[in-house]
Amino acid sequence: MMYTKMSSQWLLWTFGAFLLALTVDAQLSTTFYSSSCRNLTARVDEIIRGHIRRDRTLAPSLLRLHFHDCFVRGCDASVLLNSPRGAQGEKDAIGNKDSLRGFEIIDDVKTKIEAMCPGVVSCADLLALSARDSMRAFGNITWSVPLGRRDGTVTSASEANSDLPPPFGTFSSLSAIFRRKGLTVKDMVILSGAHTVGTARCASMQTRLYSFSSANPTDPTLDPTFASQLKRQCPQGDNTTLIRNDQTKPTDTWDFNYYSNVLRSKGLFGSDDAMKRNPAARKIVLTQNKPGSPFSAEFAKAMEKMGRIGVLTSRQGQIRRTCTRTN
Numbered sequence: 653m654m655y656t657k658m659s660s661q662w663l664l665w666t667f668g669a670f671l672l673a674l675t676v677d678a679q680l681s682t683t684f685y686s687s688s689c690r691n692l693t694a695r696v697d698e699i700i701r702g703h704i705r706r707d708r709t710l711a712p713s714l715l716r717l718h719f720h721d722c723f724v725r726g727c728d729a730s731v732l733l734n735s736p737r738g739a740q741g742e743k744d745a746i747g748n749k750d751s752l753r754g755f756e757i758i759d760d761v762k763t764k765i766e767a768m769c770p771g772v773v774s775c776a777d778l779l780a781l782s783a784r785d786s787m788r789a790f791g792n793i794t795w796s797v798p799l800g801r802r803d804g805t806v807t808s809a810s811e812a813n814s815d816l817p818p819p820f821g822t823f824s825s826l827s828a829i830f831r832r833k834g835l836t837v838k839d840m841v842i843l844s845g846a847h848t849v850g851t852a853r854c855a856s857m858q859t860r861l862y863s864f865s866s867a868n869p870t871d872p873t874l875d876p877t878f879a880s881q882l883k884r885q886c887p888q889g890d891n892t893t894l895i896r897n898d899q900t901k902p903t904d905t906w907d908f909n910y911y912s913n914v915l916r917s918k919g920l921f922g923s924d925d926a927m928k929r930n931p932a933a934r935k936i937v938l939t940q941n942k943p944g945s946p947f948s949a950e951f952a953k954a955m956e957k958m959g960r961i962g963v964l965t966s967r968q969g970q971i972r973r974t975c976t977r978t979n
């Protein structure tokens with residue numbers, strides 16, 4: 653009897669210690685590199701500010717690169733890996749090919765940080781920092797980036813094709829994809845507010861404008877005047893022209909205008925329109941779209957959460973020497 657009680661106590665203790673080890677391992681911290689690479693965050697910020705000064709349009713692209721990294725195998729820099737010989741990697745996935753930008757910026761950051769602290773800082777952390785610092789340089793938005801991610805060694809196009817949300821997604825299919833990543837409907841509506849900045853290729857608009865369904869060649873949920881404007885910008889068959897995600901402002905700035913566009917049926921994608929097709933989501937849209945909007949603060953919280961998806965820590969993965977290939 654005594655023995656059973658003691659052994660069950662021991663079992664409980666061991667299990668508790670195991671759980672604690674798991675959670676401690678899984679923790680990221682803003683001071684992770686404070687002794688191993690002292691000036692890391694200031695240096696990354698400086699490098700990124702130089703790039704954004706030269707080309708401001710890279711900031712939304714780096715934000716999207718971080719998002720597409722985190723949604724496939726967690727934030728492990730798998731999106732940066734070149735495709736393995738004879739196989740298709742994340743870079744070849746439908747939502748990424750000819751679309752993601754900013755890889756060369758991360759390579760530049762990595763080269764400079766490796767020169768300063770060799771073999772210490774992961775590509776996953778450098779991507780998370782670069783996304784934040786570029787948007788901070790873009791203006792009006794920042795968020796906290798806890799560090800300590802390690803790099804993955806696997807990249808797969810088929811995983812990316814099933815884990816990345818498609819622009820024609822319905823509310824229920826999109827929210828299921830976000831839920832699988834541990835994100836709520838609110839997180840999804842808030843993170844989609846990133847479409848207040850950046851660009852899209854006309855390729856992403858073709859189906860919605862010209863071959864939506866046999867009864868409706870143009871998606872009837874689009875505002876008709878807006879649809880005509882988009883058709884002028886993106887003629888049928890044009891897959892390359894870049895158009896602004898938010899067409900309503902003269903310069904690309906961070907604000908809550910995305911939500912106004914969604915409510916007026918002027919979001920570029922069906923996925924944007926989907927954000928108002930569910931009562932709970934619509935309420936969140938309405939809350940963002942008013943003076944004194946909580947959007948930027950909510951976005952900062954959601955980005956920090958997104959940056960923790962499926963991270964590798966401790967002895968998992970590796971610290972890649974070059975972001976495009978495994979060691």
Ligand code: HEM
Nearest residue numbers: 712713716719751817818819843846850851852853856923
């Ligand atoms: C709800 C699901 C989402 C869908 C279906 C979606 C889809 C898309 C598509 C199709 C494009 C245009 C790509 C192209 O034509 O090359 C785009 C651009 C963009 N997306 Fe999303 N997106 C979603 C969520 C997000 C999230 C969560 C973020 C960030 C947190 C984000 C950030 C961006 C940015 C910043 C751009 C512009 C990129 C650039 O200028 O290079 N998107 N998105």
